[in-house]
Amino acid sequence: MSQIIDVAHLNYRYPQQSADDLTLKDISFSVADGEWVAIVGHNGSGKSTLAKNLNGLLAPVSGTVTVDGQVLSETTVWDIRKKIGMVFQNPDNQFVGATVEDDVAFSLENQGIPRDEMLERVHAALKQVDMADFATREPARLSGGQKQRVALAGMIAAQPRILILDEATSMLDPRGRYEVLQTIQQMKANSDLTVLSITHDIDEAANANRVLVVNDGRLVEEGTPAEIFQHGAALIKMGLDMPYAERLKAALKRQGVQVPATYLTEKGMADWLWQLISNK
Numbered sequence: 001m002s003q004i005i006d007v008a009h010l011n012y013r014y015p016q017q018s019a020d021d022l023t024l025k026d027i028s029f030s031v032a033d034g035e036w037v038a039i040v041g042h043n044g045s046g047k048s049t050l051a052k053n054l055n056g057l058l059a060p061v062s063g064t065v066t067v068d069g070q071v072l073s074e075t076t077v078w079d080i081r082k083k084i085g086m087v088f089q090n091p092d093n094q095f096v097g098a099t100v101e102d103d104v105a106f107s108l109e110n111q112g113i114p115r116d117e118m119l120e121r122v123h124a125a126l127k128q129v130d131m132a133d134f135a136t137r138e139p140a141r142l143s144g145g146q147k148q149r150v151a152l153a154g155m156i157a158a159q160p161r162i163l164i165l166d167e168a169t170s171m172l173d174p175r176g177r178y179e180v181l182q183t184i185q186q187m188k189a190n191s192d193l194t195v196l197s198i199t200h201d202i203d204e205a206a207n208a209n210r211v212l213v214v215n216d217g218r219l220v221e222e223g224t225p226a227e228i229f230q231h232g233a234a235l236i237k238m239g240l241d242m243p244y245a246e247r248l249k250a251a252l253k254r255q256g257v258q259v260p261a262t263y264l265t266e267k268g269m270a271d272w273l274w275q276l277i278s279n280k
């Protein structure tokens with residue numbers, strides 16, 4: 001698989017920081033075309049700053065960001081932004097339309113799509129996030145979770161090559177989060193979408209092909225969800241919750257039950273428990 005994102009030795013500092021201080025410290029990683037990568041880490045570790053460096057909202061002190069073969073610079077930034085859809089934690093700052101449908105349509109405006117097709121795509125996207133009934137409402141009057149769904153609908157309609165989700169499901173309840181993740185999976189199945197999701201949600205991270213852990217501006221771990229979740233209680237130090245299967249294992253261990261040392265999914269734990277019970 002070819003690389004769609006390549007970050008090399010990225011250093012970033014905010015203007016008000018002193019010259020010897022950095023928010024992002026020598027970050028390097030690549031993302032393959034079509035991959036789903038989760039970025040996890042404590043509050044304030046630099047995840048959002050990293051996301052904003054990827055589409056040129058912030059410019060690094062040194063290091064390079066290459067997207068789809070183009071090195072990010074003042075001249076390539078507009079080309080690159082067309083390929084990246086970003087959904088932030090607080091969608092309020094992203095709304096531009098007077099109504100929900102206008103807002104979703106705005107994401108398509110610069111693509112020169114005929115009006116009929118545009119309307120079709122807007123309504124299909126709103127339906128996918130279960131917001132079709134709100135098409136003519138004012139975005140400002142929606143709940144936090146509904147706003148996140150509308151922001152996601154904008155990205156579904158725009159069909160970017162790369163989707164960056166910055167805590168984009170944080171205001172949804174577990175069911176809503178599950179539905180949105182299913183929608184993104186579907187988007188991925190229908191196109192060669194690459195997903196980068198910044199999240200505290202363990203299920204969102206578990207859906208990824210790979211997990212990157214950021215701590216104090218540095219990339220400190222990288223692995224498959226299984227490799228990362230194997231860290232058990234140390235996950236909490238990395239800014240992640242423990243997956244349900246790991247919490248269950250810890251509780252069984254406290255009861256004196258010998259549990260497998262390797263990471264198991266919920267299904268893996270269920271199979272293991274079933275075998276344990278059947279053999280008694």
Ligand SMILES: Nc1ncnc2c1ncn2[C@@H]1O[C@H](COP(=O)(O)OP(=O)(O)OP(=O)(O)O)[C@@H](O)[C@H]1O
Binds near residue numbers: 049
């Ligand atoms: N606009 C800004 N100006 C100055 N410092 C900032 C700015 N935005 C963020 N920071 C600082 O940069 C560091 C990294 O913040 P960032 O928002 O990237 O972290 P994060 O990992 O995304 O956290 P969270 O999970 O809370 O969103 C923090 O110390 C934060 O206070």
